[in-house]
Amino acid sequence: MFKQPFVTVEDARRAAKRRLPAMVFDYIDGAAGEGLAEERNRRELAHLMLRSRVLQNVEKRSVAGKLFGAPTKLPFGIAPMGMCNLSGPRTDIHLAKFAAQNHVPVAVSTAASTPLEKMIEMAEGNAWFQLYYTADQSAAEHLLSRAETAGYDVLVLTVDVPEVGKRPRELRHGFKMPFKIGPRQFIDFAMHPKWSVSTLLHGAPSLANFDGSQASFDRSASRAGADWIYLKQLRQRWKGKLVIKGVLDVEDALRLKDEGVDAIQVSSHGGRQLDSAIPPILALKAIREALGEGFTLFYDSGIRTGEDIVKAYAMGADFVFLGRPFQMAIAGYGAGGAQKLGTLLGEEISQTLAMLGINSIDQVTSSMIVEP
Numbered sequence: 001m002f003k004q005p006f007v008t009v010e011d012a013r014r015a016a017k018r019r020l021p022a023m024v025f026d027y028i029d030g031a032a033g034e035g036l037a038e039e040r041n042r043r044e045l046a047h048l049m050l051r052s053r054v055l056q057n058v059e060k061r062s063v064a065g066k067l068f069g070a071p072t073k074l075p076f077g078i079a080p081m082g083m084c085n086l087s088g089p090r091t092d093i094h095l096a097k098f099a100a101q102n103h104v105p106v107a108v109s110t111a112a113s114t115p116l117e118k119m120i121e122m123a124e125g126n127a128w129f130q131l132y133y134t135a136d137q138s139a140a141e142h143l144l145s146r147a148e149t150a151g152y153d154v155l156v157l158t159v160d161v162p163e164v165g166k167r168p169r170e171l172r173h174g175f176k177m178p179f180k181i182g183p184r185q186f187i188d189f190a191m192h193p194k195w196s197v198s199t200l201l202h203g204a205p206s207l208a209n210f211d212g213s214q215a216s217f218d219r220s221a222s223r224a225g226a227d228w229i230y231l232k233q234l235r236q237r238w239k240g241k242l243v244i245k246g247v248l249d250v251e252d253a254l255r256l257k258d259e260g261v262d263a264i265q266v267s268s269h270g271g272r273q274l275d276s277a278i279p280p281i282l283a284l285k286a287i288r289e290a291l292g293e294g295f296t297l298f299y300d301s302g303i304r305t306g307e308d309i310v311k312a313y314a315m316g317a318d319f320v321f322l323g324r325p326f327q328m329a330i331a332g333y334g335a336g337g338a339q340k341l342g343t344l345l346g347e348e349i350s351q352t353l354a355m356l357g358i359n360s361i362d363q364v365t366s367s368m369i370v371e372p
């Protein structure tokens with residue numbers, strides 16, 4: 001069938017929607033509640049304006065970034081996502097290869113569909129491990145020691161999921177891992193034969209970090225027991241860098257800094273948790289102002305263009321991550337989709353820098369933002 005050229009992230013979303021069963025598309029694309037958190041954040045990002053400057057000689061532009069002092073080819077990486085192989089066979093591996101090529105991190109979810117050892121190998125070391133709190137401490141310890149042995153240096157603890165947000169689009173399809181295939185799902189899969197046949201040929205995606213071990217993973221389990229005591233214990237236990245993901249509140253951010261974490265990832269989980277959450281792009285600015293320059297802040301949620309990426313830097317981020325667009329790119333445009341996405345966002349960032357009269361991401365400052 002005629003394929004729309006991949007020019008914007010929205011092209012990838014549309015292509016993915018055609019290709020994926022509705023249950024899978026709605027799992028990836030969906031958000032909490034009525035989608036207000038996601039929408040509000042997109043609106044705030046759209047409202048922010050950038051100051052364009054002229055006659056600055058912007059011939060020597062670079063889209064390179066820096067992460068914990070090390071150079072990256074692009075100023076954005078891949079946020080942790082569970083069950084990426086639902087987008088198509090070997091999606092995780094394509095993501096890992098993107099990370100290797102661009103020297104940016106792929107964050108490997110606890111709920112990944114490829115074992116964490118394989119991911120860091122394919123990413124040539126450019127992988128971070130993302131942990132969810134679990135009441136079973138021995139299961140978490142098992143994962144941590146596997147991550148250490150595999151060579152992970154950065155651990156991301158996701159803290160915005162004391163309970164999984166209510167996501168109506170998932171609930172209506174009866175989305176569960178592993179799949180429960182009833183008549184409704186059967187029809188959905190039958191209507192997307194290309195996806196179904198290739199998924200069948202490669203074997204249904206599984207929660208690969210738990211295959212063969214005694215512990216299992218329940219994505220709907222309560223994580224309500226996570227608290228500041230747990231954070232202290234984890235800080236003592238993990239000798240590498242510790243990033244705390246899913247923070248929106250200034251008081252929490254200040255306390256996390258005091259607890260000695262290495263970085264905070266400001267995020268609303270892509271609007272998938274609290275529907276009434278404040279827009280993370282505004283939280284980022286407030287947290288940067290409270291914590292001052294020098295403390296490492298990352299950002300994800302709702303980034304869809306190169307201009308969005310530049311805006312996140314201007315609001316205080318030291319590095320930016322994208323989630324859904326990577327899965328949509330691979331679902332819609334196959335194995336090369338991630339690199340196409342990287343290239344198009346890189347070009348958009350470069351164009352944006354030119355218009356702002358600067359040559360690199362590290363020249364982006366808060367004074368380049370114009371609020372309405």
Ligand SMILES: Cc1cc2nc3c(=O)[nH]c(=O)nc-3n(C[C@H](O)[C@H](O)[C@H](O)COP(=O)(O)O)c2cc1C
Pocket residue numbers: 027028029079080081082109110111130158245267268269270271300301302303321322323324325
């Ligand atoms: C399908 C999907 C699965 C996700 N799984 C995880 C996960 O396992 N761990 C985690 O910390 N965040 C997870 N997230 C949240 C992302 O890491 C990230 O915060 C979010 O996708 C960013 O928003 P964006 O998709 O608008 O870029 C997931 C997001 C999606 C879309």
